[in-house]
Amino acid sequence: MSRCKKISVVVLGSEDHLKKALISLILENELSPLSKTDLKKDNYRNENDICVFTCAAWDDLRKVFADNPDPDMSLLVVNKGFSKDTVCQQVEHLHKETIERTREFIVVQPFGCKESYPFKCYTIDQLFSELIQLANDRNLMPTNTSPADQPGSSTPTSASPMIDGKHSGTEVNLVLLGMAGTGKSASGNTILRKKETFTSKPSSCPVTTECQEVKTVIGGRRVRVIDTPDIFDDEMKSSIKEHVRKVKELCQSGPCVYLLVMHVSRFTDGERGILKKLETAFGSKVREQTVILFTRGGDLEQGGMSFKEFLDDCQPDLQKIVEKCGRRHVLFENSASGSDQVETLMQIVDGMLKKKETYGTYKDRRIKGQDRMGWD
Ligand SMILES: Nc1nc2c(ncn2[C@@H]2O[C@H](COP(=O)(O)OP(=O)(O)OP(=O)(O)O)[C@@H](O)[C@H]2O)c(=O)[nH]1
Ligand SMILES: [Mg+2]
Incomplete structure (x- = not known):
């Protein structure tokens, strides 16, 4: 996909410190070298291909629009406690000065404004979702993910996009969950590339009885693998709470992806309600953070069945679980011993984290906005 034109935004308003704060937020840059009253430079840009135009005085308006006749957004930033009439007059003045009566000026609304106004308003949330949308449409955002990299794609096409410096600092928690004997510990060992780390053996009794964590680095990303006992066993109710508490405690350190481990050769009655139990333990959003890890891929191979055929033909209840976990x-x-399976898993994990990072940045900027604009 080719890269398209930059996003251009005009920021106007009578308060220099508000314009400066908004420009900083949009560009994710501090305009700190500029003093409060020194907003002279008329355009600012960042590496994310967003270009912001502004002017120190209302008189320079025509120049701003002459230099940049067709901006993507023209914003008017107003003070907390603004008067509706004054803003109406300002919008009227802007239309007059720019000789473009059809131009749309959007008032960036302080937090807590619930009134409806005779002019178009954006909250900071709306402004950033609009910017993210524009950036995504134009393939400009560094956090942009192609459909193939999105969670849900079980056949990622790019070669480990997460394996870059940007992500290496984030430690991701991979929590292995599932019924006893499904292969949680064995899968943990595969991820860690050390067969003996977690005890994994054939047994008629549960083998893992305590949560265990082991750290590693995979393709430059710091990963913490958390092995757990079967927390879905109704007969173990008393100890389950403690295991869930432990997992939550471990996951406080960073992003968390749940790996719901299931056996391709058997779908048991106990697994039918597994998502409900998962939600009871970790909250209603847990499935957005879940990847289903099927073990015993060799059994499919022996049976002459592809993974796709298995998923297409599996029981409706299992299909529902797969759907609910975003495929x-x-x-x-x-x-x-091959590392392809771990790479495939990490690409799915990376897609999930990218999505979270985009949201995180956006949420972070909203919070910063509240702070910097002095609107809280
Ligand atoms: N052939 C084959 N065997 C597997 C696979 N995954 C796990 N197993 C075997 O299944 C048995 C149980 O695996 P574990 O890793 O101990 O299962 P678990 O989910 O950790 O079990 P608990 O700790 O009891 O909850 C072991 O004998 C493993 O070697 C797999 O992908 N292929
Ligand atoms: Mg185990």
Whole structure:
């Protein structure tokens, strides 16, 4: 996809410090070298291909629009406690001065304004979702993800996009969850590339009885693998709470992805209600953070069945679980030594984190906005 034109935004208003704060927010840059009254330079840009035009005085308006006749957005930033009439007059003045009566001026609204106004208003939230939308449409955002990299794609096309300096600082928690004997510990060992780390063996009794964590680095990303006992066993209710508490405590350190481990050769009655139990334990949004990790990929191979055929033909209840988890799934064969399966998993994880980072940046800027604009 080719890169398209930059996003251009005009920021206007009578208060220099508000314009400066908004420009900083939009560009994700501090305009600190400029003093409050020294907003002389008429345009600012950042590496994210957003260009902001402004002017120190209302008199320079014509120049701003002469230099940049067709901006994507023309914003008017107003003070908290603004008067509706004054802003109406300002919008009227802007139309007159720019000799473009059809031009749309959007008033950036301080937090807490619930009134309806005779002019178009954006909250900071709306402004940033509009900017993100524009950037995505034009393929400009560094956080932009192609559909193939989105969570849900089980066949990522790009070669480990997460393996870059940008992500290496974030430690992601991968929590292995599932019923006893499904292969949680074996899958943990596959991810860690060390067969003996977590105890994994055939047994008629649960093998793992306590949560365990082991850290590693995969392709430059710091990863913490958390192995757990079966927390879905109704007969173990008393200890389940403690295991869930432990997982939550471990996951406070960073982003968390739940790996719901299931066996391709068996879908048990106990697994039918597994998502409900997962939600009870970790909250209603848990499935947005879940990837289904199917083990015993070799069994499918032996049966001459592809992973796609397995998913297409599996029981309706299992299909529902797969759907509800956004079709994020990966197939492991824990007795195999290849690293492809881990790479595939990490690409799905990376897609999920990118989505979260985009939201995080956006939320972060909203909070910063509240702070910097003095609107709280
Ligand atoms: N062939 C094959 N065997 C597997 C696979 N994954 C797990 N197993 C075997 O299944 C058995 C149980 O695996 P574990 O990793 O101990 O399962 P678990 O989910 O950790 O079980 P608990 O700790 O009891 O909850 C072990 O004998 C593993 O070697 C796989 O992908 N292929
Ligand atoms: Mg185990």
